[in-house]
Amino acid sequence: MSHQPEPLSTKLQRGNLMAAACPSREVLRSMTSQWGVLVLMSLQQGTHRFSELRRRIGGVSERMLSETLKRLERHGLILRVAYPVVPPQTEYSLTPLGVEAARHVAGMADWIEVNLPEILQHRPQQA
Amino acid sequence: MSHQPEPLSTKLQRGNLMAAACPSREVLRSMTSQWGVLVLMSLQQGTHRFSELRRRIGGVSERMLSETLKRLERHGLILRVAYPVVPPQTEYSLTPLGVEAARHVAGMADWIEVNLPEILQHRPQQA
DNA sequence: TGTTGGTTCTTACTATTAGTGAGTATAGGG
């Protein structure tokens, strides 16, 4: 909270998603990946275990859930706490950064769910 | 426009993204696809031609841009107007539904760009 | 009069990623 050495140089590094080489692209991809969105949404309701997330999120495989969680953890959006017990127990929760991220994706997700009927009307019905 | 047979049954079909088979999953994937996000963001500033979008969005190939635009059009989020001239000219813009969708993804995108420095600090620097 | 460039795509091919099914270690319950 006190005086920091280089507050400006840090502040100036805002990402630019339009630039192909900007690392923000990677963050975008993990936050907006199919399973990433659903994990963030699920963790909005509090801490969950691996298997709870798996049951809650219809259609995730264990492999994809595991990789999605690892990626979100690498970006500091979720916190992983593993208890060395048998059978294994691991708890996942949102970090403060993750709480903000989850608000955005959940807002979008909610909009999709609400507007789904209208969106589907624009789609040509398949033969 | 007159009295419709089943207005309630349509209204009641709110999507559920947690369900694997719900069509909202497909909408989520097109809205949150890497190029989908960047297209929606770009079109927030108004109508653009294909090649303008291609130049603006760093790293898109023509194939991916074309497919992304088609998918967003299928979901009623963008409008495509092709003029039968030579050389070809096509204009893309947001539909009212697309304007709302774009607001959500742009909000998220902005958050990512602003918080990128903090997010990157959580990442282990690579060897 | 070639030839180059610009436009909006599509097609064929390759690389990357997603998804599937099985395996692992351990303990508690029937």
Place this chain on the structure above:
DNA sequence: CCCTATACTCACTAATAGTAAGAACCAACA
């Protein structure tokens, strides 16, 4: 003693993303 549950990983296949080239057409330029 075998089955289930947990949180994974590994080997494999299917799907998707990315690359490079071409197509159709004309305008401008040398």
